[in-house]
Amino acid sequence: MADVQTVVVGAGVIGIAIARKLARSGHDVLILEAEEKIAQHTSSRNSQVVHAGIYYPAGSWRAKLCVAGKTMLYEYCKGRHVPFEITQKLIVAVEDAHVARLPLLVEKAAANGVTDLVMLSAADAMALEPNLKCKGAILSPSTGIVDAPAFILSLLGEAEAAGAMLALASPLQAARPVTGGFELQVGDAQRTTLTCKNLINAAGLGAWDVAKGVDGLNPRHVPRPYFAKGSWFGMAGRAPFQHLIYPVPDDESLGVHYTRDLGGGFRFGPDLEYLGDSELEYSIDAEKADAFENSVRRWWPDMPQGMFQPDSCGIRPRIMLDGKTQSDFMFSGPKDHGIDGLLQLFGFESPGLTSSLAIADVVAQLMGENMR
Ligand SMILES: Cc1cc2nc3c(=O)[nH]c(=O)nc-3n(C[C@H](O)[C@H](O)[C@H](O)COP(=O)(O)OP(=O)(O)OC[C@H]3O[C@@H](n4cnc5c(N)ncnc54)[C@H](O)[C@@H]3O)c2cc1C
Structure with a gap:
């Protein structure tokens, strides 16, 4: 038929x-x-980041398919000349309470089969990235970016x-x-x-x-859907970091982070804003610039002031299983x-x-x- x-x-x-x-x-x-x-x-x-598979609950689809998909994606791109770069990423602790959470992230990643994370002292992390200020960090060697x-x-x-x-x-x-x-x-x-x-x-x-x-x-x-918008802000100039820079995540999002692209551009985001079911539109609230600046300045203290411009946004088609997290x-x-x-x-x-x-x-x- x-x-x-x-x-x-x-x-x-x-x-x-x-x-x-x-x-x-x-x-x-x-x-x-x-x-x-x-x-x-x-x-x-989206951020065009090839994620390592660090954060997701062990046994979840997100954990299993991220770890498998990352390897498949890199192999695919290598074989077809699709541009990508294994930039690596630093997860940075800016408060003492965050430093204590770094080993827990390493354990969580290991439960997902991501066993290549490296704990770094503040001095070692800041030596890798001179613009960075932190109290400790994790290096993820397999994180990268792809030309989506x-x-x-x-x-x-x-x-x-x-x-x-x-x-x-x-x-x-x-x-x-x-x-x-x-x-x-x-x-x-x-x-x-x-x-x-x-x-x-x-x-x-x-x-x-x-x-x-x-x-x-x-x-x-x-x-039930929980649509969650994420906005990015950017600024002109040379990329301040070579590694991707992420703060220690909270329960609901990875936090405003730094990503760069394969064309030399860079931006900060996405944040997390839950939307009503009928609010699926892609405007960016320019008033958020100060909040972004305050968030990023915790780990990039010399960031130029008042330079953030709205960049773009996306909406996460999120569902919750067994509660919010x-x-x-x-x-x-x-x-x-x-x-x-x-x-x-x-x-x-x-x-x-x-x-x-x-x-x-x-x-x-x-x-x-x-x-x-
Ligand atoms: C802020 C943000 C950052 C992200 N960053 C990353 C990242 O760095 N790395 C990563 O791995 N993932 C990231 N993601 C997730 C990733 O972007 C998504 O998981 C992925 O793009 C989803 O693809 P999709 O094909 O399911 O959805 P979509 O790309 O939305 O495609 C769905 C398609 O269905 C079409 N459609 C809808 N209704 C109909 C209909 N009735 N009939 C026909 N067509 C229809 C739409 O027009 C659309 O083209 C991010 C997501 C967001 C929101």
């Missing part, structure tokens, strides 16, 4: 990585993307070379389970109907609207919600870019187990 075997909703890094994996395994795949271009949302509004747009384009090229098709300006509006698959309503003013056997919801921030449009899906199988990626398949052929992805916030190739492997495995 099907027009296509598998429809992937969303042409962000995760949807495209999934489409590539499935197309290369012989699936007939169509990617539906609401926007007129690919990767216009979270996949182009180049990575995503490369994935898409490989997906299309393996036969995957991409339909832009094609929002999925509704999906009705029918015998052997789904009937989909696609498009805005002009609607098209098509059919597929398998439906993968990788719509990022839009995953909840896609889920609402699936006929017969019980809402209790859809987690436990967010994780969620794969929701037929065993969870009872609809054959439907796989939904919720909560793919950071480190989703780093993890994307490993996420695609999990989806392919779940497809093999549950789908048509």
Whole structure:
């Protein structure tokens, strides 16, 4: 009955990585993307950091897929000439209470299989980065940065070379389970109907609207979203640090940190601001500049004053599991919600870019187990 075997909703890094994996395994795949271009949302509004896998609870999807995805991502980029750099990163303690937390982070990382962290004295850290002031630090040798747009384009090229098709300006509006698959309503003013056997919801921030449009899906199988905006501020001039610089994280975010890109630019952020469900827009509050400056000055005391300009922002499609501090990626398949052929992805916030190739492997495995 099907027009296509598998429809992937969303042409962000995760949807495209999934489409590539499935197309290369012989699936007939169509990617539906609401926007007129690919990767216009979270996949182009992130720090472009290849995370090591330090912070996430042991055994969580974020921990497992970050560690696996990091290695896969570096190998992928090496093999395809996608620009990346293993910049390394310093996690810096600016208060005595933070110094005491550094060994706990090393332990947490080790539980995730990240065993290369190095504890540094304040003097050693400040010798590595002369602009830095801190009371102690951890060096993460495997953290890096990647040219995310180049990575995503490369994935898409490989997906299309393996036969995957991409339909832009094609929002999925509704999906009705029918015998052997789904009937989909696609498009805005002009609607098209098509059919597929398998439906993968990788719509990022839009995953909840896609889920609402699936006929017969019980809402209790859809987690509550906690959309969390993160803004960056930047300034002109030469990059003040070579390593990425992160403060000791709090329970909910990594804290305002320093990242640089492969073009010589640098910026500070993202912060964390929870949004209402209907507030998904990308404005930046310029009034936050002072708060950013105060935060960064704790570890960069000679930072020039009054130079911060709003840079960009992104929104984390966060879900909470077991209370506020436990967010994780969620794969929701037929065993969870009872609809054959439907796989939904919720909560793919950071480190989703780093993890994307490993996420695609999990989806392919779940497809093999549950789908048509
Ligand atoms: C502030 C911030 C910083 C981050 N920093 C990092 C980092 O340094 N390293 C890292 O590894 N990760 C980072 N991440 C996480 C990473 O960016 C995401 O995990 C990843 O980009 C998610 O990709 P995605 O494909 O799921 O979502 P998206 O890129 O949002 O793609 C979803 C796509 O679905 C489309 N869509 C929505 N609804 C529909 C519909 N109805 N029909 C068709 N298409 C639809 C959207 O238009 C969009 O293109 C960060 C995230 C944020 C917010």
